[in-house]
Amino acid sequence: MTDNLPSLRETLDAHGLLAKKSFGQHFLLDLNVTRKIVRFAGPFEGRAVIEVGPGPGGLTRALMESDAGKVVLVEKDPRFIPLLSELDDGSGRLTIVEADALNVREADLTEGPTHLVSNLPYNVGTPLLIKWLTGPWTPCALTLMFQKEVAERVVARPGEEAYGRLAVISQAVAEAKLVMHLPAAAFTPPPKVASAVVHLVPKTDRPDRDLLKSLERVTAAAFGQRRKMLRSSLKQLGGADLCEAAGISPEDRAEVIDLAGFLRLARVAAGLPSETVPRDTGPVLARRKRT
Structure with missing residues (x-):
């Protein structure tokens, strides 16, 4: 003892x-x-x-x-x-x-x-x-x-x-x-x-290896330039087109995107099949005023 x-x-x-x-x-x-x-x-x-x-x-x-x-x-x-x-x-x-x-x-x-x-x-x-x-x-x-x-x-x-x-x-x-x-x-x-x-x-429903690797790439780009809009920070991965395909506003910044949004971005970026992607009708959090 x-x-x-x-x-x-x-x-x-x-x-x-x-x-x-x-x-x-x-x-x-x-x-x-x-x-x-x-x-x-x-x-x-x-x-x-x-x-x-x-x-x-x-x-x-x-x-x-x-x-x-x-x-x-x-x-x-x-x-x-x-x-x-x-x-x-x-x-x-x-x-x-x-x-x-x-x-x-x-x-x-x-x-x-x-x-x-x-x-x-x-x-x-x-x-x-x-x-x-x-x-x-x-x-x-x-x-x-x-x-x-x-x-x-x-x-x-x-x-x-x-x-x-x-x-x-x-x-x-x-x-x-x-x-x-x-x-x-x-x-x-x-x-x-x-x-x-x-x-x-x-979690039991954690992302598979391919989706997780894509999520790492997307978050590295998005938060690597976190003060920029996603259309700019994600430019190398598809920029505005990637955001639109994932139902995310290209004018948003990484700091307001929730986990579900990043998973949609990662799935589209990796070319993985997905369910119907909902359009972004406004984040749960109030977007910060553009400067």
């Missing part, structure tokens, strides 16, 4: 370990907080859990206390492997993989439905999320901590300042909800920004 282990701070001191800025490391040492995150993520009912970037193991301890089955840790920093090995309770539940999570094949780590629960390193949080949401391997749920700004971008709605490509891609494939805020002071060392936890559950 984790109650018999020394505190996380004592463990770090005993191993002479400090956070590495180059790895985007900020340690969460409060077990009350890590247990709360695990409660948001569960129940696991014996399913496997993958944790990326466990560091000193604060979240790992809470996972080992939970009803998770196999717990797989993916840690890039070799300094933490001996420390994490001390959390092995002899049950065979804990597996430690020394690797860069961006290059790992998650399907090789577990079998059956698997949860992802992680306090993600700040410098790779977004690329890891895109990998898990758009790649060939799909977890049954993801409970992930990001910088607050990134978390808000994942759950943002049309018309909000944080709304952009990350929101559209995330919400196309998953139901996303922000479940917890954490101040910078909760971490050691404290980062310059606050953090937040997002819980995502992949």
